[in-house]
Amino acid sequence: xxxxxxxxxxxxxxxxxxxxxxxxxxxxxxxxxxxxxxxxxxxxxxxxxxxxxxxxxxxxxxxxxxxxxxxxxxxxxxxxxxxxxxxxxxxxxxxxxxxxxxxxxxxxxxxxxxxxxxxxxxxxxxxxxxxxxxxxxxxxxxxxxxxxxxxxxxxxxxxxxxxxxxxxxxxxxxxxxxxxxxxxxxxxxxxxxxxxxxxxxxxxxxxxxxxxxxxxxxxxxxxxxxxxxxxxxxxxxxxxxxxxxxxxxxxxxxxxxxxxxxxxxxxxxxxxxxxxxxxxxxxxxxxxxxxxxxxxxxxxxxxxxxxxxxxxxxxxxxxxxxxxxxxxxxxxxxxxxxxxxxxxxxxxxxxxxxxxxxxxxxxxxxxxxxxxxxxxxxxxxxxxxxxxxxxxxxxxxxx
Amino acid sequence: xxxxxxxxxxxxxxxxxxxxxxxxxxxxxxxxxxxxxxxxxxxxxxxxxxxxxxxxxxxxxxxxxxxxxxxxxxxxxxxxxxxxxxxxxxxxxxxxxxxxxxxxxxxxxxxxxxxxxxxxxxxxxxxxxxxxxxxxxxxxxxxxxxxxxxxxxxxxxxxxxxxxxxxxxxxxxxxxxxxxxxxxxxxxxxxxxxxxxxxxxxxxxxxxxxxxxxxxxxxxxxxxxxxxxxxxxxxxxxxxxxxxxxxxxxxxxxxxxxxxxxxxxxxxxxxxxxxxxxxxxxxxxxxxxxxxxxxxxxxxxx
Numbered sequence: 093x094x095x096x097x098x099x100x101x102x103x104x105x106x107x108x109x110x111x112x113x114x115x116x117x118x119x120x121x122x123x124x125x126x127x128x129x130x131x132x133x134x135x136x137x138x139x140x141x142x143x144x145x146x147x148x149x150x151x152x153x154x155x156x157x158x159x160x161x162x163x164x165x166x167x168x169x170x171x172x173x174x175x176x177x178x179x180x181x182x183x184x185x186x187x188x189x190x191x192x193x194x195x196x197x198x199x200x201x202x203x204x205x206x207x208x209x210x211x212x213x214x215x216x217x218x219x220x221x222x223x224x225x226x227x228x229x230x231x232x233x234x235x236x237x238x239x240x241x242x243x244x245x246x247x248x249x250x251x252x253x254x255x256x257x258x259x260x261x262x263x264x265x266x267x268x269x270x271x272x273x274x275x276x277x278x279x280x281x282x283x284x285x286x287x288x289x290x291x292x293x294x295x296x297x298x299x300x301x302x303x304x305x306x307x308x309x310x311x312x313x314x315x316x317x318x319x320x321x322x323x324x325x326x327x328x329x330x331x332x333x334x335x336x337x338x339x340x341x342x343x344x345x346x347x348x349x350x351x352x353x354x355x356x357x358x359x360x361x362x363x364x365x366x367x368x369x370x371x372x373x374x375x376x377x378x379x380x381x382x383x384x385x386x387x388x389x390x391x392x393x394x395x396x397x398x399x400x401x402x403x404x405x406x407x408x409x410x411x412x413x414x415x416x417x418x419x420x421x422x423x424x425x426x427x428x429x430x431x432x433x434x435x436x437x438x439x440x441x442x443x444x445x446x447x448x449x450x451x452x453x454x455x456x457x458x459x460x461x462x463x464x465x466x467x468x469x470x471x472x473x474x475x476x477x478x479x480x481x482x483x484x485x486x487x488x489x490x491x
Numbered sequence: 492x493x494x495x496x497x498x499x500x501x502x503x504x505x506x507x508x509x510x511x512x513x514x515x516x517x518x519x520x521x522x523x524x525x526x527x528x529x530x531x532x533x534x535x536x537x538x539x540x541x542x543x544x545x546x547x548x549x550x551x552x553x554x555x556x557x558x559x560x561x562x563x564x565x566x567x568x569x570x571x572x573x574x575x576x577x578x579x580x581x582x583x584x585x586x587x588x589x590x591x592x593x594x595x596x597x598x599x600x601x602x603x604x605x606x607x608x609x610x611x612x613x614x615x616x617x618x619x620x621x622x623x624x625x626x627x628x629x630x631x632x633x634x635x636x637x638x639x640x641x642x643x644x645x646x647x648x649x650x651x652x653x654x655x656x657x658x659x660x661x662x663x664x665x666x667x668x669x670x671x672x673x674x675x676x677x678x679x680x681x682x683x684x685x686x687x688x689x690x691x692x693x694x695x696x697x698x699x700x701x702x703x704x705x706x707x708x709x710x711x712x713x714x715x716x717x718x719x720x721x722x723x724x725x726x727x728x729x730x731x732x733x734x735x736x737x738x739x740x741x742x743x744x745x746x747x748x749x750x751x752x753x754x755x756x757x758x759x760x761x762x763x764x765x766x767x768x769x770x771x772x773x774x775x776x777x778x779x780x781x782x783x784x785x786x787x788x789x790x791x792x793x
Contacts, residue, residue, distance in 0.1 A: 102619070103619070104619050104623060104700070105619065111698055112698040112699065125626075126623075126767075126769065213764075214698065215698045216764050217689055217690065217692065217696060217698070217764055218763075218765070219529060219689070219761075220529050220761045220762065223529040223530050224529070224530060287764070289690065289762075289763045289764040289766075292764070292766070292767075292770060293764055293765075293767070438767055438768075438769065439623065439700075440693060440696065440699055440765075
């Protein structure tokens, strides 16, 4: 094959299939030697049409569908959906149900942060931490399984409440598990903040100032590591967080080290909160009845998922199905920061910067409407047109 | 008779077949122990051998845009280099099959041949991961080579010879790790760099550049490169343990000392985070080389 140099720049493609990515996404990093000079992201490889699918299912079926938006933070999506639907129906879940929902949400946060810690350590080439943190994560998954019967899609929610109660035996198992997890999290905090070799890869890398974080619209631990006080559990308390407030974990350094430490400190905070809920679990019913047809109206909720703010908008037209449902997950808010921060860093730091926001691609892939800048209008395509466009596109690429 | 014994020593024991099998066994030991330290189960004892056989049986895909002769030839040269180097080294406690004054330098060059071939293999490809990997491989070669060489010349100086066989004979009665501890540390870490073990695996950091220089290799070429690495592992371990750990005069001592050395290397692998390529260079030129020179300074006065 004849080879021609078409441009002087050297671009390293990451994805859609790449060992650093656990899900398909596409990044292009133009490098000068080892230093990144330009970054580009393209999403949409894992678009599943969940929002559209939700419109064709009834209110109860959607609960199970939306729990599958994300494989890691599954509970938070069902939680958000339930809150929004309850808001539309003008009912509130009983206090005990709210407390249990929050308890599961915090267990999920522990699960997600342990998982993230392992993945990020793996991106840095520190596989021992990866293996250890994933081993310890099994503990919280065991707790969740003992509580709900499932390890991943817990299916804890009902419209109007939760499905299960927590008895004394389960509470004891949770407390024991939390003791273990707290001890391990303390150990990892030591490793992450003291290990000189690991600090070489995290300290001062990917620094995002508070202003940058605010401008780029970062959310969740990524924003809090840059001292942006943005935590939906506090800024817009919902459900049982009103009775059981959390403390916001902030760090002003804004580098990868801060992102690690913020998340580990959040682990402690979650553990503390779960213990508090277990000690003061309100008594009463687990659920209330909800009408089959939800009154017409609009609802909007913002919840703090392990990765940051998750946003739900639901429009009801009074039938047994939602008319429109919109989900915005935290990754889409944080991806901008990756593109911005990668420039000027070494190629070797890029996977860590990317992992630093805890990305989840299939959660954030949404349909977009193409707007033609020249014709000033939306371009909608019919199915045959789209098919033809695909054929033409790949012919072009194949040349 | 003489020809037969030469052929046996080259092809069966201690060279050739024995080397390859021992190398695969040591690779298994490395993988298994690392797995145990990381709380995993790890591969079964025959896994590296099974991988090799499987790869050898597979079709080799030659990608577009490469020079096919180089693509096929480079792994062979790499393996040949590593196998030839073994002839001058007391593998398995048997005295080196060949030797001449100054063969230490030849051995080190032959060992570098593998890295050089990997770098060329990466540069031969059009694949962008391979190109970055090749740059990193060669950059790393230039950073650890000098300190590693200097660290191995320490024992040569006290033995008064640059012949591996003679240095080994001298080292049997002298545990040079005690008199030249800094040299030993640099040699050990240099060996890890040479073998691209973590934390020096930036050239093949799979979360960044997939498999580095060898990304485009599959099938036979990959298997032969892997065999080359296995042999290099043995030769490198033999060199360092025979120079610094009181020689490897017999087979039990050989196994004990090389495995002990490998054990230390596995411990380091599990403890350390991967270095960026600029950090690797900094480590070797700022600390590694200086440390060896300090060692030499003390040797000059002692």
